[in-house]
Amino acid sequence: MINKETIISKDMFAPAHIDPSKSEKIAKPSLNFWQDSWLRVRKNKGAVISLIILAVVILMAFVGPLITPYEYSDQNTKHNNLPPRIQGLENISWLPFDGTLERRNGTEYNAYEVRKIDAYYWFGTDSLGRDLFARVWKGTQISLLIAFLAALIDMIIGVTYGAVSGYLGGKVDSFMQRIIEILVGIPNLIIVVLMIMVLKPGIIPIVIALTITGWTSMARVVRAQVLKFKNQEFVLAAKTLGASDSSIVFKHMIPNMFGVIIINTMFSIPNAIFFEAFLSFIGLGLQEPHASLGSLVDDGFKSMIAFPYQMIIPSIMIALIMVCFNLVADGLRDALDPKMRD
Secondary structure (H helix, E strand, C coil): CCCHHHHHHHHHCCCCCCCHHHCCCCCCCCCCHHHHHHHHHHHCHHHHHHHHHHHHHHHHHHHHHHHCCCCCCCCCHHHCCCCCECCCCCCCCCCCCECEEECCCCCEEEHHHHCCCCCCCCCCECCCCCEHHHHHHHHHHHHHHHHHHHHHHHHHHHHHHHHHHHHHCHHHHHHHHHHHHHHHHCCHHHHHHHHHHHCCCCHHHHHHHHHHHHCHHHHHHHHHHHHHHCCCHHHHHHHHCCCCHHHHHHHHHHHHHHHHHHHHHHHHHHHHHHHHHHHHHCCCCCCCCCCCHHHHHHHHHCCCCCCCHHHHHHHHHHHHHHHHHHHHHHHHHHHHCHHHCC
8 A cells, every 4th residue: 555655755756857958968069179279278377478478579570660760770870879768768767768877987877968869769779879679679570580481491391301201111211310310410500600601691591501400300200200100090091092102191190290390390499599699699690781689689799898788688589589489389288299188
């Protein structure tokens, strides 16, 4: 006999009604590889801040020379060696933009008032009276151009060479790797200096000199990735379906190593900037009236004690660009490397 209490207890523990239309609903949206990587990059505050700074620097490299009334190559010897002076900030004594210099005895004076110059140079002027604001941003533009060109050529040569070497294997691979070992065994500085001495100093010769041995690291990384991929299932399936060797390498393998390629390219950009600055500093870079960050540091070094701002400003720009690129590359490595995923 079923009493009332038994019926109540069964109703209390009866399962709730389930809507079959919502049983397979996915609460989290599906993301592809690049969307997921971008979300991981956004969590890295250092990489995000560095990206913003690099965007501002690249923008100013093109806009900066246009917003100043002075051309980067214009000389005015009457206005030579003037310190930085900015409208609205010149009355703030603790900022270095009030136009003051320090004598050898330690006393300070306003160079603009003493020389009766009614002008504003935001980053000051050099020994020939050229506006350093225009020259710094023009130099940043040229340094970035050289670095991006060198990194692009390194990527193209290195990816192609490494992919062909790893895919063909055997004697071809051994021969191609011996060539890389010979190039790596020769000091990079000697090759670059000889190339600059043979060719006339300029943007193209510097790029060629930087790329003679710069692609070898990319080639080795890509070769290792190809050796890992060429016996996997998707490559064997492509071979079974009749795909050509070039199609397998460039349409199936290389897209699967975009992350590694991007990371190595990002790391090669600051190296190229530093090497170009080094060449310019030792006198093998761009010649006057052209300017790069390295040549500006070289010019400022000659008068570092009397006018330190002429070297400090371009040096800060080089350091800022290199640190930001390295932080971005480090963030991309964490985001694109599958082993770093949670």
